[in-house]
Amino acid sequence: MPTRRLSITVEDVEVEVILKAIKHAHIRVSPPHGTVHVSAPLGTTVGEVRSILLSRLGWIRTHQARFAASTTFVAPMMKTGELHYCWGQPYPLLVREVANRARAELRDGQLVLAVPAGSSKDERERLLDRWYRRQLQLAIPSVLAHWEPVVGVQSSQWGVRKMRTLWGSCNIKAARVWFNLDLAKKHPESLDYVVVHELTHLLEPSHGSRFAELVARAMPDWEGRHERMSQSIFDPGIWARR
Incomplete structure (x- = not known):
């Protein structure tokens, strides 16, 4: 390319x-x-x-x-005691070594990673990413069902991807929409905004005045949501400090 x-x-x-x-x-x-x-x-x-x-x-x-x-960003080491976010709320990480199946779950106010002995940082990150993906997969259908009639368009398919610079994307011709995996770390209203944004692109491909009008018609408070969502992907808990 x-x-x-x-x-x-x-x-x-x-x-x-x-x-x-x-x-x-x-x-x-x-x-x-x-x-x-x-x-x-x-x-x-x-x-x-x-x-x-x-x-x-x-x-x-x-x-x-x-x-x-702010303090310099330090990449997570996936160790007990670190803070990780889910839907805008911070949870201390608890890493437990287990002999059975690896899993991640919220329990007693902690984000628990049950992993095999000797698991690497990358293995723990992949496990946590799978868990975040599942949170989004559970949340997206009802959010789409709510906003599609409001926007006035229906998607044909949706999916979850890791993205570096976008919160969402779409294939207009196929009416297919994609969502950033890290939205599971943000406040749920961020997911609402991205859904409206991408659905609107199925009606208007550009970011021009018509696009802004359509978004505002469906979601009058979109600008505030956009600003909060646009904070660093490495600081997903910005909502929790409001």
């Missing part, structure tokens, strides 16, 4: 840009240093990228300030 990479500065913000075969531009502010990345369709000019960034400069600065004020 052809790509083009470049670095630009917008006011005092340094930005890494990648142009590739995608339909829409996306901005990502990454922890721990608030690094800004933009992915944009091939053929997008530098001037167009600058305009996109200028329109979101306040949003970018807000997130950079939050990262600067």
Whole structure:
């Protein structure tokens, strides 16, 4: 797949840009240093990228300030005592070694990982990811059933994926929608917003004024939900601190 990479500065913000075969531009502010990345369709000019960034400069600065004020992100080691989130609530991790089947569950206010002796960090992460996937698979059908008649469109199929920069995506032609695995860590209202967002794309592919009008018609408080959801994927408990 052809790509083009470049670095630009917008006011005092340094930005890494990648142009590739995608339909829409996306901005990502990454922890721990608030690094800004933009992915944009091939053929997008530098001037167009600058305009996109200028329109979101306040949003970018807000997130950079939050990262600067917070402690440096440390990747979880999947050990007892760490905090992990489910539906916006923090749970201390309890790792227990067992001789029978590995499993994850919420019990007595803890997120319990029952794992074989000597299990690795990666094995524990995969087990936890499977558990998060199951939480979403249980939640999504009823959320879709609620919002599809509100938006006025029906999806043909849905699924769960690990995504680095998107909370959801869709195949408009097939009416298929996908949801980020990490939504299981967010407050349930984030899942509602992503469902409405992706269903709306089945009616309007762009992020233009018609798209915004359709989202607002279905979910008048979408802007507040979007802002909270857009916090770092590594800080899914932002709702719990409101």
